[in-house]
Amino acid sequence: MTITDIKPRNTKPATKKRATVRASDPKNPNLTPEQLDAFGDELDDLRQRVLGKLGKEDADYIRMIVKRQQQFEIAGRALFYLPPAWPLAVAALSVSKILENMEIGHNVMHGQYDWMGDPKLNSRIYDWDTMAPGENWRYGHNYIHHTYTNILGKDRDIGYGILRMDEDQKWRPYYLGNPIYALLLMLLFEEGVAVHDLEVDRIMAGERTWEETKKVGKPILRKVGKQTLKDYVLFPLLTGPFFLSTLAGNAVANVVRNIWTFNIIFCGHFPAGVATFTEEECENESRGHWYYRQLLGSANITGGKLFHIMSGNLSHQIEHHLFPDIPARRYPELSVEVQALCEKYGIEYNTGGLTHQLWTVAKKIVRLSFPTGTAKPQPAPVATSDETLAA
């Protein structure tokens, strides 16, 4: 297939500017089923090539990260005995929690390291250092979100049942608080993720039975209890006279982690230009279309090596969504080939710096707090792939 085969969807400019982008937007190529199949085959090929390379390097890497994370954790916990070192203690503990949640927890729970046969790095055994129980999260995230990514009405990660993040979520006066809800969600992200699987909005709408709620709710209570006991009772008690300063330090570390993970994750699917799909568009979807949807529905963040590690390589959200079970440290090398494929098929590869991506997310949150159309429509600029590869 040659590139010229790919026709733009529509040559006429769209009459009305939308606040959010649909897959059917003219900027997205109108790939035929055959083209989608070919595209899918190329990605399958790529996947195979990288899977074949997995080995000692990847195992050493994740063990090294675990070791570093534990060193930060132990240093952080210990430094609380030294009151003047409080900021250092908080910083070390924050780094530990961020590493544990993102590069280790999120990725291990995706099964990226199951092939190693190490129970400590096994997706079904691992549980992460947050209030959200691993078992609930694996269902809501690995299955629902990763399978139905950006399908309106199916992907519960569009707005998390709290925010209006797409124009097709019908506006209600409740959404006037969109920016405030977003801010609260950022500060309480850990708690937010924990209760996400309760699907509170659906309980309110009477769509969930009490039995279902209890089944999901129990592990949440248990896990929240354990996390609270550890961070807000036991470790503060262990530091004796410094009880309060340790308690405050642990709280701050948790919030720092909340803010960081919220920002990275919101840059994954909400920057300007990321497309959503309707259920009809995804009926009987081919593997190629699934890949295509993951691509249009995700966005990357550019940055240096340390930044990628601290974001759990979710700065490569696109590669993560294409290959959720490949060790994340492989995403930077994968992204080079994915971008080449995007160019070949005329698919936009959405990437940009952290501040740029965040800015477009913030604008979207504010815009969608108003009934769509009343706020001044202002298409946000979309980063082009030229800006990438800084990684």
Add this chain to the structure above:
Amino acid sequence: MTLTTKLLGSKAVAALTAPHGVDRYLEMFNPMWAATEVRARVVDIHRENPGAEGSAPVATLTLQPTSTWRGHRAGQYVQVGVELPGSARRLTRCFSISSAASLPGERFTLTIRANDEGQVSTFLVNSAQVGQMLHLSQADGKFTIHESAATPTNNHLVMISGGSGITPVMAQIRTLLRDGYDGRANRKVTFIHYARSEADQIFADELAEIAAGDNHVDVHLRYGDATFSEFELRRLVPDFKNTDTWACGPGGLIELVRDAFGEENPRLRVEFFKPPTVSTGSATGAVSFVKAGATAENTGATLLEQAEALGLTPEFGCRMGICFSCVKTKTDGTVRNVLTGEESSLPDEEIRICVSSPVGDCSVDL
């Protein structure tokens, strides 16, 4: 159990490291520190059949376990997990313990034959060095003996083993002799072993010593084409059907022994090795879902679809291999990954049943 082990294994310490285990942190300081996990360091490697031409090498490894090791009863086995050099993949296999019963934290030995197909056994026998760390389970298995010098319950015990099946039987005889089993009070042991050749006989010196000792243990070694026969057993032990018997060896031997003892004879305890699986390259054979007790002809569809066709409802999510909701243990057989075409015959392997289809006979723990 030492005080430190008790403390490290306590709920209070676990609450501090939750949601992770205490061992995740301890291992970072010293691989021999553990609160609940069991690991061991190889402290000695002894080649059992150095001169045996044309047969697989056998070695005895002496292991120093972590203080979490609860000890073992003679005849039990242990799961050994090892990361093969260069592959970073941990493989886990079961091996019988060859030394006499151990107490918590005590050293014990494994005697292993390097199978051609067995990556783990080959590594342990040929390449492992003193100092190698192994991941262990606690000892397990019911091929044990309740007889002891202090509380004898039997007058006569029969042990039958073939090839590598000698390992757990050796552990039993060693335990009996160590604990003062001396044949007085008219107790005796008849031990019959089948080996490929005299040169291939492991523990030969020790067996000769046992045979010569005044202990009422009769050792009968059979080599080459000699196979088990009921006739011979009857000659050695006329009332064998009413005599407590332990038999361990290849499937073929165990079949013959079982036939001789009759269906469901409670006096007979057996343990046998599975023959290695070979891929047949096509969708033939039978698929069995072990927990559900369902078996059907292999249709070539994915295991998830075949299970559903039988009316089972295994857990699943994406049905496309990305979410890991459907992971189950394949206990036996070969599966092909329908996305990649890759085949795998590893025993007790975790597979995603939504993207695995069986090639030939296959059993899944479902």
